[in-house]
Amino acid sequence: MSLQVFLLPDLGEGLVEAELVTWLVNVGDTVHVDQPIAEVETAKSVVEVPSPFEGTVATLHGAEGDTLEVGKPLISVAAPADATTDATTDATAAVEAAVPAAAMTPASPAPAGAQAASGSGNVLIGYGTSGHGGPGRTRPGRRQHLTGQLEAPVAGPGRAHLVISPLVRKMAHDHGLSLAEIPGSGVDGLILRRDVEAALAPAPAGAVSSTGTAPAGAVSSTEGGDAVDPRTGLHVVARTPLTGVKKAAATALTRSRREIPEATVWVDVDATALVELRRDLKAKDGSAPSLLAFVARFVTAGLERFPQLNAQLVSAGGTDSLVDFDGINLGFAAQTDRGLVVPVLRRAQGRSARALDAAIRALTGTARDGKAGPAELSGGTFTINNYGVFGVDGSAAIINYPEAAMLGIGRITDKPWVVEGELCVRKVTELTLAFDHRVCDGAVAAGFLRFIADAMENPAAVLADL
Structure with missing residues (x-):
């Protein structure tokens, strides 16, 4: 079966990016032409994006909360066996070459160094079939946990970081954390809620990131270890990036x-x-x-x-x-x-x-x-x-x-x-x-x-x- 890659379309009015709010389909689902596949938030509004292809969802390029650029891959759909390849654009071949074949199958392990095509550095792994008897809206609560199907990721920089729970991804996103910098304590390196909470805990005084510099938005610490804003002297409750x-x-x-x-x-x-x-x-x-x-x-x-x-x-x-x-x-x-x-x-x-x-x-x-x-x-x-x-x-x-x-x-x-x-x-x-x-x-x-x-x-x- 040929692979058809749908690029995030031009959203009009000079908009060049959008935040992925919700996936409405899962890997393995069957989709039809004009079926909504995702909700994205632009600088103007939240809109549903319909699929131009019919077939089986092979890859979701990005996680909920990621910011995607217009013209970059949004979803890959495997066309039915009797479909022609004319619908696949020239850009599809380039994207297919960049995306490892193993990543196209939800049960396959992510190879070392694999990254999402959206450029986020996170690979969306662990979404099973919708479990509701067919395509359509699939909310996070209906997604199956496929941890047992995943092999252990290769440690080191650029490894594929595993996140199953949308709650965990949202929690990291709302606090401006990069999943690439959070070690997973779950099975096969799965990133759990406690891992994000640990990353949110204040670092010891004088701590620096692996690059040797203070993390972006870093705050000072009291002797008790609580995060304190250096200008006001007040405890920092949360940092919420402006989006959409x-x-x-x-x-x-x-x-x-x-x-x-x-x-x-x-x-x-x-x-x-x-x-x-x-x-x-x-x-x-x-x-x-x-x-x-x-x-x-x-x-x-x-x-x-x-x-x-x-x-x-x-x-x-x-x-x-x-x-x-x-x-x-x-x-x-x-x-x-x-x-x-x-x-x-x-x-x-x-x-x-x-x-x-x-x-x-x-x-x-x-x-x-x-x-x-x-x-x-x-x-x-x-x-x-x-x-x-x-x-x-x-x-x-x-x-x-x-x-x-x-x-x-x-x-x-x-x-x-x-x-x-x-x-x-x-x-x-x-x-x-x-x-x-x-x-x-x-x-x-x-x-x-x-x-x-x-x-x-x-x-x-x-x-x-x-």
Whole structure:
């Protein structure tokens, strides 16, 4: 049977790597074309990767928690006996030559010095058949323990390090440990949980790695042997590397602060009329757009009047240029279990508040489920950040690079307000606009923000013209 090697595909939007979250198949499973074989987390989202081949899984190139590069082997599939070899690319032959034949069979021992094709230095060994009667999603709890089928690894640098438990791999990954540096105390050198815990234990004072230098991220030790941060003097509980969405967000926020000279304007708004409008619509029709959807409609109308805030400043070849767009791609900051993301509603201009409400709900739901792809999480021209849902009034927001502005909405709360010379209690919120001062001046930013505020204070008049 010929071997077909599937390379991690181009994930779009310039993404060059992805973290392997979960294998959905095991060595020995039968897979079909378009069957999901793995979940990977990119800088944008968590996505399922389907198989382009049909056959039997021969090799899984990497362990859960590994970071794989686009274009590197993800999985090798042995084609059925009657299949042609045309589907195998020229790169497959090179990969086959680099991967020992023994590694293609799950029951075969790993030869000395063998490494995973992903470049991680770890060979994924010990995954049996799924045990559920056929291909499909296979979670770690269903994998069979094949320790008895493995021969002892050859000791020394570059040996194949054995890890069966996904928990052990995750534990090492979360603490930034390399499995290649952890000796296994289990049968045939199997790395167990106690081995990772031992590696996490603080080293004696003055200890160095086998290379003669202090390990990366090393901390000092007290006389009692506890790990202590040398700067703060506090005990270190854990070190968690930034990966995936959180790493991408950190990079974008840092770049925004470094490159964009931002300014901020804000205004308190009496949103009582808008709240009452929504209440009346809900009482009449049984449903009504969210307050965020109404604000989004006002924003698209405001950007049509002040298009500078929908532009972007682009630097290329030593020249700075202002780029104007013929549409509005509206982003909405959303907090998810994997961190802050900004799903983007493309071509939001001209949509009604009801249409915006439906689209926003669907898009943010997809993002919170981790199913939004690069197309849904990129390409924005303006962002709305509704931080009021967290119970705060205002925020000095960081612009979503490379956009020119971000509108922040604080919580709506009862406050004293003067109406026609009389003091009364009103529904008040604070709007904040952070803008790139290279793109527009304060008059444009203030004009846009005042337009949104006036629309919220007198929504019926504005909506009549939209």
